[in-house]
Amino acid sequence: MPHDDVPPLSSLLDAPTGRRAFLSRAAVLGTALPAFGTALAACGEPRAPVRTPAEQEPPPHQHNNDDAAPVGTGAVGYRRYDPALPPVSPGRRVQISMTVKEVPVRLNHDVTVPAWTFDGTVPGPIVHVRQGDTVEFTLHNDGSLPHSMDFHAAQINPKVAFRAALPRQSLTYTFSPRYAGAYLYHCGTQPVLMHIGSGMYGAIIVDPPTPLRPAREFVLVQSEFYVSKDGKGGWQFDYQRMLGTLPDYVSFNGVANQYMDEPIRVKQGDRVRFYLVNAGPSHPCSFHLVGEQFDTVYLGAPPGSAIHGVQTFGVAAGGGMIFELDCDVKGEFPFVNHSFGHGQKGAIGFLVVE
Ligand SMILES: [Cu+2]
Numbered sequence: 374m375p376h377d378d379v380p381p382l383s384s385l386l387d388a389p390t391g392r393r394a395f396l397s398r399a400a401v402l403g404t405a406l407p408a409f410g411t412a413l414a415a416c417g418e419p420r421a422p423v424r425t426p427a428e429q430e431p432p433p434h435q436h437n438n439d440d441a442a443p444v445g446t447g448a449v450g451y452r453r454y455d456p457a458l459p460p461v462s463p464g465r466r467v468q469i470s471m472t473v474k475e476v477p478v479r480l481n482h483d484v485t486v487p488a489w490t491f492d493g494t495v496p497g498p499i500v501h502v503r504q505g506d507t508v509e510f511t512l513h514n515d516g517s518l519p520h521s522m523d524f525h526a527a528q529i530n531p532k533v534a535f536r537a538a539l540p541r542q543s544l545t546y547t548f549s550p551r552y553a554g555a556y557l558y559h560c561g562t563q564p565v566l567m568h569i570g571s572g573m574y575g576a577i578i579v580d581p582p583t584p585l586r587p588a589r590e591f592v593l594v595q596s597e598f599y600v601s602k603d604g605k606g607g608w609q610f611d612y613q614r615m616l617g618t619l620p621d622y623v624s625f626n627g628v629a630n631q632y633m634d635e636p637i638r639v640k641q642g643d644r645v646r647f648y649l650v651n652a653g654p655s656h657p658c659s660f661h662l663v664g665e666q667f668d669t670v671y672l673g674a675p676p677g678s679a680i681h682g683v684q685t686f687g688v689a690a691g692g693g694m695i696f697e698l699d700c701d702v703k704g705e706f707p708f709v710n711h712s713f714g715h716g717q718k719g720a721i722g723f724l725v726v727e
Contacts, residue, residue: 449477449478449479449485450479451479451482451628452479452628453628453631453632453634453635454494454496454626454627454628454631456591456592456593456625456626456632456637457590457591457592458499458501458578458590458591458592458646458648459499459501460501461501461502461503461580462500462501462502462506465503465505465506465507466506466507466509467502467506467507467508467509468509468511469500469508469509469510469511470510470511470512470513471491471492471497471498471510471511471512471513471522472491472492472493472512472513472514472515473489473490473491473512473513473514473515473516473520473538473560473573474490474491474492474493474515474516475487475488475489475490475515475516475517476488476490476493478490478494478495478572478627479628480598480600480622480624480627480628480629481622481624481628481629481630481719484600484608484622485607485608486598486600486607486608486609486610487609487610488571488572488610489516489518489520489560489568489571489572489573490572490573491522491558491560491573491574491575494627495572495574495596495627496572496574496575496576496594496596496626496627496652497558497573497574497575498575499575499576499577499578499592500558500575500576500577500578501577501578501580502526502550502577502578502579502580503550503553503579503580503581503582504550504551504552504553504579504580504581504582504674505549505550505551505582506549506550507547507548507549508524508526508527508547508548508549508550509545509546509547510522510524510545510546510547510548511543511544511545512538512543512544512545513538513543514538514539514540514541514542514543515540515541516540517540518540518562519537519538519539519540519562520537520538520560520562520568520573521535521536521537521538521544521560521561521562522535522558522559522560522561523535523558523559523560523561524548524556524558524577525556525557525558525577525691525693526548526550526552526554526556526558526577526579527548527550528548528551529546529548531561533546534546534548535561537562550577550579552579552673552674553579553580553581553582553674553675554578554579554671554673554674554675554693554694554695555576555578555579555592555648555649555650555693555694555695556576556577556578556579556650556693557574557575557576557577557594557650557651557652557691557692557693558574558575558576558577559573559574559575559652560573560574564612565654566612566615566616566654566655567610567612567615569596569652569653569654570597570598570599570610570612570615570654571610572610572627574594574596574652575594575652576592576594576648576650576693578592578648581674581675581676583676585646585675585676586644587644588643588644588645588646588697589639589643589644589645589646590645590646590648591637591645591646591647591648592626592647592648592650593625593626593647593648593649593650593708594625594626594627594650594651594652595623595624595625595649595650595651595652595658595688595710595720596623596624596627596651596652596653596654597620597622597623597653597654597655597656597715598610598620598621598622598623598624598629599611599612599614599615599617599619599620599621600614600621600622601614615654615655618655618656620655620656620715620718621718622718622719623656623710623715623716623718623719623720624719624720625708625719625720625721625722628719629718629719629720630719630721630722631722632708632721632722632723633721633722633723636705636722636723636724636725637722637723637724637725638725638727639700639724639725639726639727640700640726640727641700641701641702641703641726641727642699642700642701643699643700643726644697644698644699644700645697645698645699645700645724646695646696646697647660647695647696647697647708648693648695649688649693649694649695649696650688650692650693651688651689651690651691651692651693652690652691653690653691654690655690656690656712656715657687657688657689657690657712658687658688658710658712658715658720659685659686659687659710659711659712660685660686660687660688660694660696660708660709660710660711661684661685661708661709661710661711662696662698662706662707662708662709662724663706663707663708663709664702664704664706664707665698665700665702665706666682666683666684666698667682667683667684667686667696667697667698668681668682668697668698668699669681669683669695669696669697669698670683670686670694670695670696670697671694671695671697672686672694675695683696685711700724700726702726703726703727704725704726705723705724705725705726706723706724706725706726707721707722707723707724708721708722708723708724709721
């Protein structure tokens with residue numbers, strides 16, 4: 374597709390793909406970034422051939438070896454993201470603060486990339502509030518580009534609340550979740566694909582007025598990662614590959630296969646509740662628990678949206694659902710994205726019932 378009508382942007386499309394090149398040019402473009410995102414998206418197919426990391430001379434497999442961290446990203450330890458739902462915030466007026474941090478993160482044992490994050494982790498911290506709480510949210514931007522926050526649990530004028538905070542600036546807004554459920558939050562700054570694809574998302578869990586029955590509660594945020602070599606021996610998130618929507622990795626809670634290495638463990642007789650949030654940026658999650666069935670899945674706000682006896686249910690990109698079962702059988706039960714091309718790329722883990 375021709376794009377001669379946007380000469381300042383056309384040079385970008387001839388440049389090497391990858392976020393570093395994107396960033397250096399985005400910094401020059403400044404406030405033209407939204408227009409850039411739109412124009413780039415309109416150009417359709419990426420020009421560079423799409424190659425998987427496997428085709429790009431992957432580093433050798435070394436478990437938990439920080440010394441193997443690629444050049445330029447520093448030593449980033451392999452750390453399991455704790456999936457346990459934290460206690461609900463005390464009080465009915467909840468103050469939540471997050472800081473945008475540009476830090477390297479580890480996507481699996483071998484690949485570390487510079488990421489844009491909320492509070493230094495991918496996903497960001499799990500937020501847990503109640504329906505009707507007053508949530509006062511503050512975002513501090515310690516990054517080098519404008520960033521913002523879009524809570525899917527909010528009903529609010531996005532142009533005002535989800536505005537971008539410039540580097541070294543902060544913003545605050547207040548909202549009150551009208552519905553319970555498992556919701557996504559993410560940076561909404563253009564191009565949103567780039568910001569979600571670079572790590573800026575997390576889960577906000579909203580409890581109903583009458584609490585659900587006691588259970589072992591876990592939060593899983595699925596997301597896709599699109600990477601390429603950065604030319605210096607390391608890896609980078611790759612915007613052209615994000616546009617191509619053929620992910621290199623798909624993960625639960627930011628690290629591919631992490632719950633295969635370190636399973637989620639419960640006791641026989643426990644009731645288990647998964648809050649499944651799908652950050653995308655582009656693909657659904659066909660959530661399935663091998664060897665078990667979900668007795669209850671809440672499609673929307675609990676408890677009024679339940680269906681029963683469910684083998685697999687799709688959670689859209691940008692969506693969230695709640696999956697429950699009684700773990701009355703001992704064993705190792707893989708929880709998977711049953712779209713197995715994506716399960717194979719890392720969206721799989723073990724629920725061990727002991
Ligand atoms: Cu952002």
